[in-house]
Amino acid sequence: MVRLDKNKSFTEDKSIESLPLPEKVFIPLIQHIGRPATPQVRIGDLVYLGQKLASSSSTISTSVHTSVSGRIVSLQDWPHPVLGKARTIVIENDKKDTSLFTPRSHEQIDRLTPEEIRGIVFEAGIVGMGGAGFPTHIKLNPPKSIDTLIINGAECEPYLTGDYRLMVEKTKEILKGIELISRCLRAKDVFIAIEDDKPEAIKAFNHGLCNTGYGLRILRSYYPQGGEKQLIKNILGKEVPTGKLPFDVGVVVHNVATAFAIYEAVYFNKPLYERVVTVTGNCLNNPKNLLVRIGTPIRELIDFCGPLQKQPFKIIIGGPMMGIAQYTDDVPVIKTTTAVILLDREEAALNEEKPCIRCGACVKECPMGLMPCLINLVSQKGLWFKAEELGAMDCIECGLCSYVCPAKRRLVQSIKRAKLEIR
Ligand code: SF4
Ligand code: SF4
Structure with missing residues (x-):
């Protein structure tokens, strides 16, 4: 592991702001690991906020929902931040945010069985929000018994600060989400892992953890500290063998933003239709952490954080280490979009590839x-x-x-x- 120049100062002190509603949203049928969802609406249909547009199509898949109320105007191939292009439902926003959510009472939530919680998470279309996109309902039902749950708040990639702000601003809600996850997994031990470059989050969780029985693990700020296998090794001293998964050693890892999405789904019946995105880089005048509706073109996020200081050489979705360079700013935010980073030529450091010098x-x-x-x-x-x-x-x-x-x-x-x- 190495220490990287984190460049988080652009946005780490910026509270989460809501991006104004877009005119249109572009909702891809695939935003997760697994099979694309199957559409269950038609062109011309009127939809309400959070309505299911497409259902899970196989064991490893999940559903997608609309992030605005309005009218479906097309189903077409459209730029996709991971796949290049994908089938996408386009919806014209009526800006009314008409919704049919009914929040659950505390009594109802206390009575939910693990099976019912998994069902709610499945219906809400929640996936791993740290960027992996694995359907969460599957990770709430591992094939082997689990003794340890790790909540990943490491956010070790440079530039990214969305999880950090969420941990600072939504501590109680994340803790409620963690309680729901541990009810499903029946984990004996629960640890929340945060890197030592996130002092406000550490303070918030130190305070919030009283009487929960959960442990806080403060990790040194190294890359890639936030990888599942690295977290398990650093916190528990366990190696996940080659070709095996964390549950093979009795552990499940969930991201903090996923815990927050589970809280919202269970308490408010809210499907996953918005998320926090860090919009940052040295080309922007006003980098921010934004709460964005899924399906919003990244151009609208960039405009909201503008004007541009200089022309970007590269636009990356995700972190600079694991993210993907984009060929157009038409691509929409999807469930796994952690950040939009605009880099100039110097920062992009796209140097010419030379022969290997066998330095090791x-x-x-x-x-x-x-x-x-x-x-x-x-x-x-x-x-x-x-x-x-x-x-x-x-x-x-x-x-x-x-x-x-x-x-x-x-x-x-x-x-x-x-x-x-x-x-
Ligand atoms: S990208 Fe893969 S091969 Fe390269 S350092 Fe990371 S784990 Fe190793
Ligand atoms: S051995 Fe050195 S030069 Fe060759 S690929 Fe690895 S790091 Fe690059």
Whole structure:
């Protein structure tokens, strides 16, 4: 793990602001790991805020909901921040926010069984909001018994501050979400993991944890501290073996923003139709943490934080280490969008790729103990079985190998390609 220049000062002290409602939203049928959802509305339909637009289509899938009330105007291919393009439902916003939510009483919530909580989470379309996008109802029902729940508030990627602000501003609500998760998992121990560069969040949770029985674990600010396997190793001293998942060692990890979404779904019957996005970078005059409706084009977020100080060379969705550079600002915010980062040419540091000098830096820094230079070599020759033998599937795509490589080899990109080919 390495210490990175975090660049969080752009937004870490900025309270979460709501972005004004967009004229149109673009809701992709796939915003999660797994199969796309199946549409259950038609062009011309009137929809209310939070209405289900498409249902889960297989075991690993989830539903999607509208983030505005209004009229469905099309179902078409549209730019997607992860997949390039995807089938997308377009809705014209009537700006009335007509909704049919009925909040639950405390008595109703106290009586909910784990099965019922999972059902609510499933119906709300909640996915891992740290960027992974795995459907949450599945992680609330692991196939093996769990003894430890870790709530991930590390937010170790540079520039990102949405989770930090959520932890500071919504501490009680996140704790209620954690209580619901631990009811589902029946975990014996619950730990909340926060990096030591987030003093206000540590203060808020130190105060909020009284009488909960949960533990606070303050981690040193290193990258990639927030990876599930790294958290488990650092907090519990347990290694998740190659090819295994956290539940294989009796642990489940959920992100703080996911805990907050679970709280909103259970207490207010609110589906996942908005999220906090950090809009930042050295090209912006007014970087912010924004509460944004899913489906809002990122152009509207950028305009709201403008005017631009300088022309961006690169727009990244997600963090600079694991995020994805975008080819258009038409792409919408989806459930896994943690940030929109605008970088100038210098910050983007897109240097020319040179031959490997066999320095071993990538091997030394890889948190998964892989040999990225070798996986890169065999992947370039299309030897996918060799890449698999070298453990490509264990790569957590943290980007550290590319970051430390003096030859600027595109290591993580070639390993991602190898993983796709192996799958
Ligand atoms: S090989 Fe994968 S896990 Fe290892 S440093 Fe590179 S991106 Fe991270
Ligand atoms: S860090 Fe770059 S130059 Fe060094 S061994 Fe790895 S791929 Fe080669």
